[in-house]
Amino acid sequence: MINLKQSQHEYWSNSLTYTLAATGAAVGLGNIWKFPYIMGENGGGAFVLVYLACVVFIGIPMMMSEVMIGRRGRSNPGTSVKRLAQESKVSSRWQAVGWLGALTGYLILSFYIVIAGWALAYVFKALSGDFISQDAAGIEALFVEHLKRPMQLIYWSAAILTATVIVVAKGVQRGLERTIKYAMPLMIILLVITALYSGFSGDFVTTLEFMFKPDFSKLTINSVVIALGHSFFTLSLASGIMLAYGSYMPQDISIYKTSLYIAAADTIVALLAGLAIFPIVFSNNLAPSAGPGLIFQTLPIAFGQMPGGVLFGTLFFVMLVIAAFTSTIALLESSVAYLVEHWSLSRWQASTLSGLVLWFMSLATVFSLSGAPWTQLEINGHSYHIFSILDYTASNIMLPIGGLLLAIFVGWRVTSAISQAELKCTPLIYRIWLMSMKWLAPIAISILFLQLIGVVSL
């Protein structure tokens, strides 16, 4: 018998607002800051092809599974998985998968707000002309100077966090939905403007060749592992987000179609970010494979030298902040849903409490970036700072384990009556989805995980 549950929160108004909100959650620092540099480091075009395969065969099926669990369970990530386990008559202990996802998202948010705050600080640096006529050494000094001042990092990340808390506190429709309705179109417009400007004023031909001409000689097995890991990060999988957003999805919306649109939009944004960044990187003879510093260290050199660089640089960082913000609100939602449902708090109380704890946690990242000695830990004779440990643990250990368990849960434990009723797709798509959850995703994620933690080296 079908026993549909009700969410204690509001629902998305319609298919478009859900799709925008979930696209906003997916599009973030991962698309604009991370994708271009990992593409740069892994040979460009060939990497893009592998990445697309990961999105289509693992990312989209995984997203469908998470949204399905959320919509069926109509609760915070942990409770939704528990309800589905009960409905499928398997051990309630599977709920650990949901809690793990929510915890992973929360940990990621603790450093994500610091990087988002950093982007916000760079809006003002770009606007006040700090990059003008600076050479690489000057920009590097600016970068180091910024990180060395913990108070600055605290102000900027607190600004992002406060805005996040306010939006989430206002609820699904008046907070999340209303913000996203304006933020997403604005972000896309800014991205298109920056890509066009960069394309016309920079080296567009070299960029096209770099991004779309596959050079398989540069592709290693490690690049495949990176592509799979990134498809999880960028689609916001295994982090509680899609479970939480799915729980507010009206029953008549197609999970398959919206997942397809979200993944397509996320990929287009990542490619557009490449088109906005690489033409000016190439025309200024800078390196496309500059690693994580590509946006904060390489691009400002170009902004400082190109005509209209103040305006262009400012718009670019505004766009980055908006992209990050539509993800921070999604990352906070699971914890707020949990506090409202289990502690009977109001959304304002839940959001403020969750925000305060996060602020406290974010200090670990702030002080690591500024090089405080207490943030350096000695592990097996190597010195690591807390930020890199947090990032490594959340992105390389918790995300893949969460994804693996989730795939096994829906592939092997959830009854097909439930998944067919929720997914309502054609028999062929359903078969592909099931194959991915039963076999492809668990095997690929296991290989990714063993490679990432260094147990196997392919």
Ligand code: PFF
């Ligand atoms: N998908 C967003 C990004 O690419 O920046 C935000 C995000 C959510 C990142 C969840 C990582 C994550 F686990």
